[in-house]
Amino acid sequence: MMTEIQSLLDQYIHWLKDKTTLRQINDWVEITTPYLDRHNDALQLYAKGDRGGFLLTDDGYIIDDLEQSGCKLESPKRQQLLNITLNGFGVKLVDGRLEVRATADNFALRKHNLVQAMLAVNDLFYLAAPTVATLFYEDVTAWLDSCEVRYTERVKFTGTSGYDHLFDFVIPKSKKQPERIIQAINRPSRDTAQSLTFSWIDTKQVRSVNARAYAMLNDGEQAVSTSVMDALRSYDVTPVAWSRREAVREELAA
Numbered sequence: 001m002m003t004e005i006q007s008l009l010d011q012y013i014h015w016l017k018d019k020t021t022l023r024q025i026n027d028w029v030e031i032t033t034p035y036l037d038r039h040n041d042a043l044q045l046y047a048k049g050d051r052g053g054f055l056l057t058d059d060g061y062i063i064d065d066l067e068q069s070g071c072k073l074e075s076p077k078r079q080q081l082l083n084i085t086l087n088g089f090g091v092k093l094v095d096g097r098l099e100v101r102a103t104a105d106n107f108a109l110r111k112h113n114l115v116q117a118m119l120a121v122n123d124l125f126y127l128a129a130p131t132v133a134t135l136f137y138e139d140v141t142a143w144l145d146s147c148e149v150r151y152t153e154r155v156k157f158t159g160t161s162g163y164d165h166l167f168d169f170v171i172p173k174s175k176k177q178p179e180r181i182i183q184a185i186n187r188p189s190r191d192t193a194q195s196l197t198f199s200w201i202d203t204k205q206v207r208s209v210n211a212r213a214y215a216m217l218n219d220g221e222q223a224v225s226t227s228v229m230d231a232l233r234s235y236d237v238t239p240v241a242w243s244r245r246e247a248v249r250e251e252l253a254a
Contacts, residue, residue: 009198015034020032044061045115089113090110098121144169151171153168154168178208178209180214183213188228
């Protein structure tokens with residue numbers, strides 16, 4: 001099992017390196033990643049030398065894009081959720097920009113954290129226009145509470161690679177069930193599935209024996225594609241379409 005997990009991690013890192021490109025723009029280096037935003041454009045971040053280290057930023061893209069799409073982040077609840085998410089990755093919000101500082105030693109880790117924060121914020125608030133009463137994350141929270149599931153929110157684990165991974169909910173081990181980790185995915189896609197599977201593969205070796213991972217998938221706007229469901233299953237993540245969430249009520253509440 002250890003050899004298989006290492007092979008999967010190596011494949012992921014090779015894919016990430018092979019699909020990442022750089023471009024010099026004055027004092028900045030534009031880093032184009034293989035991750036796609038909700039417009040199917042490659043996510044980009046920018047890095048430059050600063051104070052003996054490096055400054056990395058999204059240049060305000062994520063927040064600007066959400067607000068231009070009608071998703072305002074002004075309410076106290078949304079501000080709290082945004083701050084909790086960013087803090088989990090060690091990312092700061094500076095004048096609308098997502099930013100982290102790095103050294104030569106931790107540059108890869110900080111870059112990883114910024115990309116994950118960009119994906120997480122985009123997914124949290126996608127489709128959260130003024131006409132939408134709640135966020136999908138809030139829907140999942142409310143459902144878990146109604147099921148009397150005991151959980152901890154927004155838990156960060158460090159994987160075998162040394163990268164940090166933030167999970168939405170962790171349900172502790174009980175007499176009947178092992179530890180259960182849940183990620184709420186508002187916009188199920190190849191990239192969000194791939195991001196979760198890497199986080200789980202990297203994390204499961206340092207968690208309790210028989211720990212399980214679940215992906216709560218929002219299918220309110222459209223059905224989740226078979227390819228996303230199969231990709232999650234192939235890496236030992238249980239996909240749960242939101243419309244069929246009652247099927248896992250008992251195993252999560254046990």
